[in-house]
Amino acid sequence: xxxxxxxxxxxxxxxxxxxxxxxxxxxxxxxxxxxxxxxxxxxxxxxxxxxxxxxxxxxxxxxxxxxxxxxxxxxxxxxxxxxxxxxxxxxxxxxxxxxxxxxxxxxxxxxxxxxxxxxxxxxxxxxxxxxxxx
Amino acid sequence: xxxxxxxxxxxxxxxxxxxxxxxxxxxxxxxxxxxxxxxxxxxxxxxxxxxxxxxxxxxxxxxxxxxxxxxxxxxxxxxxxxxxxxxxxxxxxxxxxxxxxxxxxxxxxxxxxxxxxxxxxxxxxxxxxxxxxxxxxxxxxxxxxxxxxxxxxxxxxxxxxxxxxxxxxxxxxxxxxxxxxxxxxxxxxxxxxxxxxxxxxxxxxxxxxxxxxxxxxxxxxxxxxxxxxxxxxxxxxxxxxxxxxxxxxxxxxx
Amino acid sequence: xxxxxxxxxxxxxxxxxxxxxxxxxxxxxxxxxxxxxxxxxxxxxxxxxxxxxxxxxxxxxxxxxxxxxxxxxxxxxxxxxxxxxxxxxxxxxxxxxxxxxxxxxxxxxxxxxxxxxxxxxxxxxxxxxxxxxxxxxxxxxxxxxxxxxxxxxxxxxxxxxxxxxxxxxxxxxxxxxxxxxxxxxxxxxxxxxxxxxxxxxxxxxxxxxxxxxxxxxxxxxxxxxxxxxxxxxxxxxxxxxxxxxxxxxxxxxxxxxxxxxxxxxxxxxxxxxxxxxxxxxxxxxxxxxxxxxxxxxxxxxxxxxxxxxxxxxxxxxx
Numbered sequence: 001x002x003x004x005x006x007x008x009x010x011x012x013x014x015x016x017x018x019x020x021x022x023x024x025x026x027x028x029x030x031x032x033x034x035x036x037x038x039x040x041x042x043x044x045x046x047x048x049x050x051x052x053x054x055x056x057x058x059x060x061x062x063x064x065x066x067x068x069x070x071x072x073x074x075x076x077x078x079x080x081x082x083x084x085x086x087x088x089x090x091x092x093x094x095x096x097x098x099x100x101x102x103x104x105x106x107x108x109x110x111x112x113x114x115x116x117x118x119x120x121x122x123x124x125x126x127x128x129x130x131x132x133x134x
Numbered sequence: 135x136x137x138x139x140x141x142x143x144x145x146x147x148x149x150x151x152x153x154x155x156x157x158x159x160x161x162x163x164x165x166x167x168x169x170x171x172x173x174x175x176x177x178x179x180x181x182x183x184x185x186x187x188x189x190x191x192x193x194x195x196x197x198x199x200x201x202x203x204x205x206x207x208x209x210x211x212x213x214x215x216x217x218x219x220x221x222x223x224x225x226x227x228x229x230x231x232x233x234x235x236x237x238x239x240x241x242x243x244x245x246x247x248x249x250x251x252x253x254x255x256x257x258x259x260x261x262x263x264x265x266x267x268x269x270x271x272x273x274x275x276x277x278x279x280x281x282x283x284x285x286x287x288x289x290x291x292x293x294x295x296x297x298x299x300x301x302x303x304x305x306x307x308x309x310x311x312x313x314x315x316x317x318x319x320x321x322x323x324x325x326x327x328x329x330x331x332x333x334x335x336x337x338x339x340x341x342x343x344x345x346x347x348x349x350x351x352x353x354x355x356x357x358x359x360x361x362x363x364x365x366x367x368x369x370x371x372x373x374x375x376x377x378x379x380x381x382x383x384x385x386x387x388x
Numbered sequence: 389x390x391x392x393x394x395x396x397x398x399x400x401x402x403x404x405x406x407x408x409x410x411x412x413x414x415x416x417x418x419x420x421x422x423x424x425x426x427x428x429x430x431x432x433x434x435x436x437x438x439x440x441x442x443x444x445x446x447x448x449x450x451x452x453x454x455x456x457x458x459x460x461x462x463x464x465x466x467x468x469x470x471x472x473x474x475x476x477x478x479x480x481x482x483x484x485x486x487x488x489x490x491x492x493x494x495x496x497x498x499x500x501x502x503x504x505x506x507x508x509x510x511x512x513x514x515x516x517x518x519x520x521x522x523x524x525x526x527x528x529x530x531x532x533x534x535x536x537x538x539x540x541x542x543x544x545x546x547x548x549x550x551x552x553x554x555x556x557x558x559x560x561x562x563x564x565x566x567x568x569x570x571x572x573x574x575x576x577x578x579x580x581x582x583x584x585x586x587x588x589x590x591x592x593x594x595x596x597x598x599x600x601x602x603x604x605x606x607x608x609x610x611x612x613x614x615x616x617x618x619x620x621x622x623x624x625x626x627x628x629x630x631x632x633x634x635x636x637x638x639x640x641x642x643x644x645x646x647x648x649x650x651x652x653x654x655x656x657x658x659x660x661x662x663x664x665x666x667x668x669x670x671x672x673x674x675x676x677x678x679x680x681x682x683x684x685x686x687x688x689x690x691x692x693x694x695x696x697x698x699x700x701x702x703x704x705x706x
Contacts, residue, residue: 023458033453040606044618071618074453075606076571080580087572093456107614109266119265119651120260120613122295123424123495125262125269127452128613131465133270143663225685232476258390273466275449275523295417320462340391 011059016055022093028084035078035088039116044071049078049088056091069095070106074131100134107132147191148286154187155181164233165236183210183225183236196240203227206310207319209282212236222280222314242313244324249331258297265328268294270321275291277315277325283308287325294328302332390421408434411539412474412489413441416496416643422492423643424651425687429672430492430536432464436551437543439488442483444473450499452644453605453610461513461520468517469504472524479525487530490539492672494642498568501533501575508675536672537585537641538577545592553680555594558702561674562598562635563587564626566645567606580604586639589671598635602626608647616701619648620655625652627666636698637667637676646670650692667695677704 019026029050036048045068047055055063069092078088080113100106109129151159155178164179170190177186187194191336199207208225216232225238254260262269268291277287290305306329315325318387333371369377398424419427445471454462454636457702474489489495507514508529518526540548563586570580580586583604587597605626608619630638640646650668657663670690676686677699683689699705 021457021459040622041618043607043621044615071611071615073567073606073609073611074456075567075609077567077606079572080570082495087456089572090456090458097457097460109269112266112613114263117263118257118560120259121643121647122258122262122263122269122449123452123493124610124612125266126417127447127495127610127644129142129266129270130444130451130453130455131610132614156421198622235558256391258392271449271470272462274462275465278523287448289446295449297417297421299391300389 003026004072005058006039010061013059014028014061015059017098018091018094021097022090024086024090026053026086026087026091027080029057030084032083034081034083038077038081040075040077041071041073041087044108049092052095053086053088053091056095064095068092070132072096076090096131099134100132103134105133109133146193147189151189151364155185155197160354166230166234166267168230168233168234171237172235179230179232181230183223183228183234184208184212186224186230187238194238197238198226199226201226204310206312207240209239209314210236210310211239211314220280221319222282222312222318224282224310224312227282232275239314239317240322242316244313244316244327247331251268251331251334251338254335255359256299256335260335261294261297261299261328261332262327264331265294267323268328271295271323274320274323276318276320277323280314280318282312282314283310285309290329291323291325294332298331299336303336303340305329306333390424391419392424406440408438408440410440410442410483411486412444412477412483414444414447414450414470414489414491414496414500415490416452416493418643419493423646423670423692425690426492426643426646426670428674428687429594429670429676429681429685433538433672433679434536435677436679436681437548439539439543442477443476444470446490447473447531447644450496452495452499452501454499454502461523462515464503464506465517465520467500468507468514468527469521469524470596471504471533472501472521472527474531475528476525478530478582487670488532488534488539490534490536492536492641494535494566494568495621495644497533498575499533504531504533505574523577535577535641537569537589540589541585545588548589548675549592552593552678554678554704556593556674556678556702556704558594559674559699559704560598560599560636561590561595562628562630562633562638563590563603563671564600564607564638564640564645564649564668565568565604566642567604567609569641570604586641586671590639593674595674595678598630600626600635600638602628607641607645609644609648612644612648612652616652616655617659619652620659623652624651624656624660624663627656628663631664632667635666636702637669637695639669639671641671653693665693667691667693667698669695 031050033050036042036050039049042048044046047066047068052063053066073088076089162178165176166179167176170187175190177189181189195206199205203224204228210223210225212221213235249264271291273288275288286293286305290302293301309326309329311326411415415427431441448466450470451463451466477483491500565583570576570578570583590597602625608622612619646668653665673686
């Protein structure tokens with residue numbers, strides 16, 4: 001039984017939004033899976049980078065509920081290896097920003113334990129704030 | 135109810151006019167048009183923002199303090215007519231201008247963390263421990279642009295990231311904690327609380343101990359000045375008044 | 389000065405020495421605090437090579453990561469402001485016709501370089517950023533951002549080899565590049581799949597280079613803030629493989645990589661009790677050791693995993 005995928009204008013809008021925000025032609029992705037194979041963080045992801053791209057291509061807003069883009073470490077391994085020249089790191093960033101710009105932070109800096117903050121170098125806290133807070 | 139309100143405003147306006155300006159309206163030559171919280175008023179040109187607000191009939195229960203540019207209570211945000219730039223100023227220290235559109239910011243909501251400077255390690259990490267929001271600074275410089283004391287606020291926030299306590303202390307020395315930087319900061323940093331903590335830490339752990347102060351405190355503890363104190367405490371009110379008046383009458387310029 | 393700098397008050401750079409080529413240098417926040425030793429060793433080894441790294445005046449935090457959305461400009465303001473400072477140094481006569489900016493931290497290098505490229509490719513965005521920073525001079529686009537390794541490569545590894553007083557013979561070092569020196573292409577200082585620059589440097593220092601297939605694998609970066617376990621696993625993989633390949637120690641160029649690979653070994657050992665600590669050093673510390681500089685410059689007492697027992701064993705202690 002082949003599942004039916006319906007594309008409504010809402011889906012198209014979401015696809016357009018992510019494409020615009022990331023500056024990538026998301027439909028170029030042919031699902032080869034190289035990104036997923038290269039990703040060092042994939043073990044902690046609920047959906048793989050390829051699946052993330054697929055959901056975006058189909059305009060599925062549910063992709064915003066996944067953990068994957070928050071587990072991403074912006075290492076650009078996917079970016080340099082994508083055979084279509086897509087910058088998947090920008091797509092992940094776009095998905096994060098869509099939520100962060102709605103004032104939905106991924107971490108609460110005030111709830112990091114004191115002994116952890118004392119241990120963390122500035123570089124870690126600054127980059128964590130940039131990626132996980134709006 | 136509405137009528138009663140207007141009467142009160144009128145009465146306050148009438149009562150405060152002479153007090154604020156010191157002269158009758160008919161003797162005032164230069165007037166300016168301003169907007170206070172969206173409502174238009176015509177006020178004498180020489181007034182400060184605070185005096186102008188009172189001239190217009192408002193009685194300031196908040197956003198008003200020392201009236202001398204020191205307490206940081208009368209934070210004001212305004213735009214000039216025809217300009218898009220948002221300015222920050224202290225109402226008691228700034229003259230009104232024609233076309234000024236202003237609003238008061240009586241309070242900047244910010245929690246101050248509890249700390250004991252005697253217990254804290256003098257280390258760069260302690261700044262981020264109490265003020266992790268500082269890590270969100272994007273160096274946009276909005277705080278510097280908002281500061282009515284012309285402080286380089288961004289520079290001292292950046293000094294916090296560098297663990298430079300002295301830089302923060304010196305950069306924030308004249309901060310009157312008006313809160314305008316914190317209100318406008320896109321990263322929601324509370325600059326002045328962080329700066330106060332840094333000044334305290336620097337004072338306690340970082341800056342050199344003043345030998346003269348230490349010596350004097352030692353002398354006091356030894357009782358060197360006890361006799362003098364006892365003598366003064368033993369004087370009568372009349373004797374004290376006499377000494378005080380003589381002192382006030384000397385031609386010393388402070 | 390941060391309290392950490394105050395503690396190491398004896399500035400190892402002797403200002404009575406003749407000045408070499410002056411090049412502006414961007415430290416980044418962590419090099420002034422937790423990674424002080426990276427700066428100290430780098431400034432001194434640069435001096436040995438005839439380079440004076442002059443700290444940028446009034447620099448601000450670069451942001452550590454590049455903002456990747458198409459519309460975000462505010463996060464590019466900070467690095468561009470730093471590039472303006474380089475141009476200002478020239479205009480004010482503090483340096484003469486020198487528009488290179490050297491960074492030590494991989495993340496700072498990455499952000500500064502990409503910010504420059506972004507505004508060069510988008511003049512409209514540069515104009516907006518310049519207008520926002522109306523209290524600063526406009527950025528003219530003259531700055532060339534370099535990582536310190538690139539500067540070393542330009543100086544030439546043979547020259548570096550000549551400066552070596554104590555070759556690191558017998559020391560088996562696994563170079564670790566991390567991500568941001570090599571990816572994406574516009575920021576890369578070397579080939580992302582097969583980089584050699586650190587190997588060439590280590591060979592010039594006389595060390596034995598151990599290849600680690602995980603040398604370009606991400607250490608987890610900022611995930612260390614909220615997912616220590618993931619970082620610990622990556623560290624375990626990277627360091628275990630280095631050890632299996634025969635390495636004694638690992639070298640890196642980024643304070644965040646250092647934190648993840650060294651400080652987080654504590655979390656690795658909680659999950660893998662059989663894991664033995666592996667020393668991780670900044671490449672400039674190895675350079676300082678090889679150049680015969682003293683202990684206060686090499687700073688081995690500040691490494692989380694003490695490398696001194698290893699160095700003593702190899703006959704390389706200061």
